[in-house]
Amino acid sequence: MYAITGITGQVGGALATALLKAHQPVCAVLRDAAKGRAWAEQGCAVALAEMTDAAALTVAFTGADGVFILPPSEFDPAPGFPEARAVIAAVTTALDAARPKKVVCLSTIGAQAEQPNLLTQRTLLEQALRRLAMPVTFLRPAWFMENFAWDVASARDQGVLPSFLQPLDKPAAMVATADIGRIAAELLRQEWEGFRVVELEAARRYSPNDVAATFARILGHPVRAEAVPRESWGSLFKAQGMKDPIPRIQMLDGFNEGWIEFERGQQGSIKGAVALETVLRGLIEAGA
Numbered sequence: 118m119y120a121i122t123g124i125t126g127q128v129g130g131a132l133a134t135a136l137l138k139a140h141q142p143v144c145a146v147l148r149d150a151a152k153g154r155a156w157a158e159q160g161c162a163v164a165l166a167e168m169t170d171a172a173a174l175t176v177a178f179t180g181a182d183g184v185f186i187l188p189p190s191e192f193d194p195a196p197g198f199p200e201a202r203a204v205i206a207a208v209t210t211a212l213d214a215a216r217p218k219k220v221v222c223l224s225t226i227g228a229q230a231e232q233p234n235l236l237t238q239r240t241l242l243e244q245a246l247r248r249l250a251m252p253v254t255f256l257r258p259a260w261f262m263e264n265f266a267w268d269v270a271s272a273r274d275q276g277v278l279p280s281f282l283q284p285l286d287k288p289a290a291m292v293a294t295a296d297i298g299r300i301a302a303e304l305l306r307q308e309w310e311g312f313r314v315v316e317l318e319a320a321r322r323y324s325p326n327d328v329a330a331t332f333a334r335i336l337g338h339p340v341r342a343e344a345v346p347r348e349s350w351g352s353l354f355k356a357q358g359m360k361d362p363i364p365r366i367q368m369l370d371g372f373n374e375g376w377i378e379f380e381r382g383q384q385g386s387i388k389g390a391v392a393l394e395t396v397l398r399g400l401i402e403a404g405a
Contacts, residue, residue: 119305120144120178120217122168123187125152127263128223131298132185132305133161139302146177168204174211181217183305188223188242192235193359201238209245219252221304223297226259226290226316227377234367236377247312254304257379258297259290259318259386260372262396265328269404272332278342280325281350281369285342288322289372290379293396296389316379316386323393331394335401 119136123129124145136143137159145156146164153163166173168189178184186208191200212220225239246253260282271277282289300317323331325342333340345353350369354362371377379386 118142118144118181120146120181120184122146122185124156126187127294128297129187131295132301135299135302144177169207171207171210174207175214178211178215178217183219183221184217185301185305186220186222191238193361194364198238198241201241205242205245212249216251221254221256221301222246224255224257226257226379227371228257229380230371230376232371232376234371235364236368252309253312255314256301256304257314257316259292262291262293262393265397266400269400272340273336276338276340278325278329278332278340279345280342281345282325283344283373285325285344288324290318291323291393292318292389293391296391300387314380316381317389318386320388328393331397335394335398
């Protein structure tokens with residue numbers, strides 16, 4: 118049995134679907150019983166647990182051949198990342214008590230960076246899980262292509278792709294969530310010792326200009342990338358409701374300055390199979 122957290126999201130859902138297609142038993146670990154019914158209908162066992170509830174997670178993880186950890190993303194964390202630390206404490210306590218055969222944890226590109234930023238939440242998680250006495254794989258994917266869902270309306274209606282990734286001609290590592298889920302399913306079924314890091318990106322890198330050109334090709338009208346001035350980021354994020362935009366700004370700086378990058382470099386990463394155009398077409402169709 119493979120216990121999957123975050124199964125209601127794109128990555129967790131793709132992972133669970135891949136396992137089910139391979140006729141592998143899956144336990145959906147989620148907090149909403151209503152959302153669990155759809156997975157139960159597909160043959161999954163269902164365990165109800167908040168990601169901060171160590172006791173419930175222990176029950177869900179006990180007897181598992183493998184556990185997939187997908188911590189909830191906190192985009193506006195309080196200073197010191199208390200939200201992430203609460204999840205980390207519960208997850209590590211549960212894994213230590215349940216002792217599953219192996220763990221695959223969704224981390225991120227740049228988790229090894231020492232500079233503080235929004236992704237430090239994943240750095241803290243990796244540091245905690247490395248102390249566990251069981252095999253652990255940290256899957257570090259690149260920038261999610263699905264992040265461009267936020268830009269569909271602007272590209273379609275105004276012909277503009279506002280970009281925080283800069284400069285506009287700099288290629289960035291990206292990957293589709295379908296590839297992340299597929300690779301995570303493969304990793305869960307492997308055997309290894311100790312801990313390891315697996316870095317994942319698409320077959321090629323895309324600049325914001327490339328993304329705009331791909332939108333233009335799909336939509337059939339010109340789309341241009343437009344850099345969002347850095348000096349406006351703080352006020353813009355606060356206007357969107359963020360209490361503290363600094364961690365997010367630090368993260369974007371990390372991508373743009375190059376210190377949020379793969380630890381082993383582009384040549385050491387696994388390459389996904391899904392192209393950017395496939396993802397953008399899906400996003401446009403979903404938003405139509």
